[in-house]
Amino acid sequence: MRRYAFRVCLGGKSVESRALLAILPPCPMASTAVDLAFEDFLKELPGDDAEMAHAFKAFARPRKLKTPAHLLQVVMLSCGLDQALRPAAGSFRRLAERITDTAIHQRLRACGPWLKALLHTLLPATKSTLTSLRLPIVDGSSLQGPGAAGTDDRVHLALDLTHMTLHAVDVTGVDGGESLTRSPWQAGDIVLADRGYNQPRVILDLFARDVGAIVRLNLTAMPLFVRPGEADVFDHAAVRFDVAAHLCAQSRDTLSLPVWLRASGAVSGPGWLHAVRLPPEAAEGARRRCRQAAQRKGRTPREATLFLVGWVMAFTTVPPRRCMAPRYWRSTVAAG
Structure with a gap:
């Protein structure tokens, strides 16, 4: 009830x-x-x-x-x-x-x-440490009218999980893509989003405004570079971070690693890669779906790709000390 x-x-x-x-x-x-x-x-x-x-x-x-x-x-x-x-x-x-x-x-x-x-x-009153910030989750959906051959409109929503209220709604045409720029944010917000919002320039622009982001990671869209320790100045000699090789060498099931995010126009900023290894059955199911998707396109997935789908990964600009990693980000990865 x-x-x-x-x-x-x-x-x-x-x-x-x-x-x-x-x-x-x-x-x-x-x-x-x-x-x-x-x-x-x-x-x-x-x-x-x-x-x-x-x-x-x-x-x-x-x-x-x-x-x-x-x-x-x-x-x-x-x-x-x-x-x-x-x-x-x-x-x-x-x-x-x-x-x-x-x-x-x-x-x-x-x-x-x-x-x-x-x-x-x-409902009983709950004690939460999140009442002082907003935790919006963002997603989009397509709309089709009767007899439509494709998408007619797109609806973009932002739901504030802290207060369980609707934060923003934006309705666009079929060309309106997913973007974190569609909603108004304020300093201190932590925005959750799925893989469709892996937009380095937008994420770094939000970081400059003290708006954090946590996104399900799409490695092909997010250029990550090695960041030693907690360095706060980007080293132009930094090398591209090989996520698959690093995870393959790990025996732990959860990892939190500092990285650099690089965007076009020589814009960069600090971030963290969080990864959770899927249980064996779930990982095998993910690999099976990956093979099936590749076969439909006439392709053969690489071994590195099959390995990575056995992990759930998130990128964030929010420092671990603020989001209480790994417990906090592990739950937000599931929400994304």
Whole structure:
């Protein structure tokens, strides 16, 4: 039940939403069974949830939705069962009264502060050392309209993991590529991103503004050079770092190494390479997928490539003392 509350506040897709299926079975179905499931859900809420709905202006006066409980039922249909606005309107009509998808959209937009307040009452307070910084995670997705032969638009999102809020949204055309420059950052932010954001010049520009980055490493896009110890001035005689050779010589399962990142225009900056060896079964699965992908393109993967896919690697400009390596970055690598 509490995982459901967490899911509602996010309003996005997550594994937590599946916990709701045991509470409210998918529509259509008999209204009696749905009502019973919803009554069980209401018992988990604080006694003042209706008053909170009025206080946070999520519920102003009874119209199609007669009570705050009706509003919660709409939230469950849309956010919990992931129904689109029109199916949610149809489901609610079977349960209570006719309502349009536009009306549901307007009411859901007003629910955010109320649902967050409910979440704080349902979940125990946690002590975190991350409340003083923002930890945004960035990703993009493509959109296709009905009958489209390819991508119509791209949506670029930044979610603040520290406060579980949406930080930025950018919608572009098909030519809008992934970039960390699409969102506004402030000094002290630590941005998490996947391999599509391996852009050395952008990462170094953010570093100059005291904005850290942690990205899943794509070695072909990120020129890494050997950095002795904690040197803070780039040595132009530095040699390219052979990641495969270095990891092959290691017996440890986790590594943290200082490196230089080099970008076009003779721009460079310090960084750290973090690597985690995959378990044997996971590593073999990764190598199998690598071979299959290469075969589809008529290629044969190199031995070094097959070795490297047995590791999860991340590059960051955040010093280990700040991100509490290896425990902190190991979790962020999984998120990326």
